[in-house]
Amino acid sequence: MKKYRWQLLIIFLTGIVVGILLLSEKPAPVSVDSPEDIVPVQGGVYTEALIGSFQRLNPLLSTYNDADRAINNLLFSALIKFDDRGLPVGDLAESWGISQDGRFYNFTIRSNSNWHDGAPVTSNDVVFTIELLRAGGMTVPTDLQQFWNDVEVAALDEKNLQFELPEPFSPFLDYLTFKVLPSHLLSGLSYGQILDDDFNLRPIGSGPYYFSKLVVEDDWIAGVELKLNPNYYGSNAFIETLVFLYYPDLASAWQAYQDGIVKGISGLGNGEILEQALQDENLAIYSSRLPQFTTIFLNLESIDAPFLADLAVRRALLMGLNRTKMVNEVFNGQAVVTDSPILPGTWSYYKVADTYEFRPDDAIEMLRSEGYTLVEREDDGKTLRQKDGTFMTLTLLFPDTDAYEQLASMIQENWQALGLEVNLEPVDYDQLVNERLAQRSYQAALLNINLAQTPDPDPYPFWNQVQATTGQNYSQWSNRMASEYLEKARVINDFAERVRLYHNFQVVFNQELPSLILFYPIHN
Known part of the structure; x- marks a missing residue:
């Protein structure tokens, strides 16, 4: 099942999560006999x-x-949500099963799941929502519309439904979020x-x-004001009332915090306001690793920079x-430095022994030995x-933003210190x-890959050799062994395998380095 599931985005914070608080007052000390005496209560x-x-x-x-x-x-x-390690757990789904051939998925919806107006959540609600996804519109990504048009879904009864896939596809649960x-x-209404x-x-x-x-x-x-749902099928939160206030930019949101209007901000960015927050001893800043990474794509088939096809050069770079x-x-x-295109901390991540720390002298020696x-160039x-x-001369493309310009x-x-000539070319992100990238008209390109919408780690679109000419394998990396690993991993249901x-x-x-993974950003 050929799907381009990941979105490429500029380095912007997108994973807004309730509970990232900046607390304006430190709690007063409380004497307790044991940790068991501390029992949270609902309210507030x-x-x-x-x-x-x-x-x-x-x-x-x-x-x-x-x-x-x-x-x-x-x-x-x-139906499904994912835990901190990227493993699927039931949300509305009480249970599910997968056929031996990997093409049929049967789901049972929780018997105690209801809409906020008291009506039960049914399998017809799931089917109805999928029909809307198929109908699409400008708010539904085209690849998602195409995906659901290839999948059959049927309500077996009020609380049971079945999905039929045209072929086995292990990341399917990823699409049920x-x-x-x-x-x-809403039935009877068109998308428009x-x-x-x-x-x-x-x-x-619900x-x-x-x-x-x-x-x-x-x-x-x-x-918008929200209230705690007393009839929620899952574990109830403790905060009774949530109030979200909209602000046009981070500066005005930060001012609202300083004025005592809000107790928290959804994201602090990485600039001046974060610096102010870090200097305030009365603030509690919570961080989480964003599901995205910054990388430098290298065109391994570049005519103008043929040395990029040399593994020793990529390692030295x-x-x-x-x-x-x-x-x-x-x-x-x-941000957290990493060498892997799979998120650290997830079930599929593997820390390879060979890491590429900053060793410019070793990099120069590697180039010399090759x-x-x-x-001295004559002209x-x-x-x-x-x-x-x-x-060794190349052009590095990057999105036309201040952060990317500084990074580029x-x-x-760094690369000029190794003896390369590096030209910088800012490009509008969509054009880039x-x-x-789509036309393979580049030598090196700096950008961000956002994985927020795809909890399953399947990296097939970017690194499988089938995608090298017309897909998202922008580096045009053609490694049969790596491709076989990816192809098998997306069609089997054996988790350990x-x-x-x-x-x-x-x-x-890690051995081939078709792309130079830089780091994963952090959300504050």
Whole structure:
């Protein structure tokens, strides 16, 4: 099943999560006899600032609105959710089973799952939501529409349903994290009609919180109030009331925090405001690793930079990068250096023994030993490394943003210290991805890969050789062994075998370095 499941995004914080608090007061000390004496109780009000503006409280329509999506995640439920290690656990689904051939998935919905208006959540609600995903529209990614058009789904009875896949596809559970909509309230409406329906202003969901009211100021929707759902099928939260207030930018949200209007901010970024927050001893800042990584794609088939096909060169280029300095200076230390395209801490991650720490002297020696010597170029007198008459010169593309420009300049400095000539070319992000990368019209490209919408680790689209010419394998890496690992891992249901295959893939990736993985950013 050929699917391009990952989205490439600019380095922006997108994983807004309730509970990332900046506490303005330190708690007073309390004497207790033992930890068991501390029992949390329900109640209280928590007010959080969201960066963005209100549009619609409907998960079908909030794909590209981080602020609304953060609220929708509390109002609505999905069949499946994923734990901290990336393993699937039931949300609305009480249980599920997979046929031996991997093509049929049977699900049972929790008997005690209900909508906030008291109606039961049924298999028809799931089928109805999938029909809306198929119908698409500008808020549903095209590849997701295509995916569901290839999958058959049938309601067996009120609480049981079955999915039929055209072929085995192990990451299928990854696609069941969409939020389910109530068919008893929206059936009969087209996608276009739903866009303007009052449901988007007074939503009915099945999640841990229910919609209470809109916060309106001067005829403008300034926020949303949620209340704890007493009939929630899962474990209840402790905060009784959640109030989300919208702010146009981080600066105004930070000011609202300083003025005591909000108790928390959804994200602090990596700039000046984070620095202010870190210097305030009264603040409690919570961090989590974002499901995305920054990388440098290398075009291994580049005619203008043929030396990129040389494994020794790729290893030297990575060893020549001071990634720790980049993290500290560009992101205020808010990123984690890594060498793997699979997220650390997840079930499929494998820490390979060979790591590429910053060792510029070793990188230079590696280039020397491979015959890349320093020679003065006749036309301009520059001293550059060359081999067989070909000078080591390349152009690094990067999205036209301040953060990327700073990062690209540091990469340029590091590689020029090895004896390369590095030209920098800022490009509009859409043009970079949809034209330069898609057409393989580049030598090296710096960008971010966002994995937030795909908890399953399947990295097939970016590294399988089938994708080398027309897919998302932008490096045009053609390694049969790595491709076989990825192909097998996405069609088998044996969890232990999938783990082994992804571990093996990471070993090969680490040896071949088709792309230079830099680091994973952190959300504060």
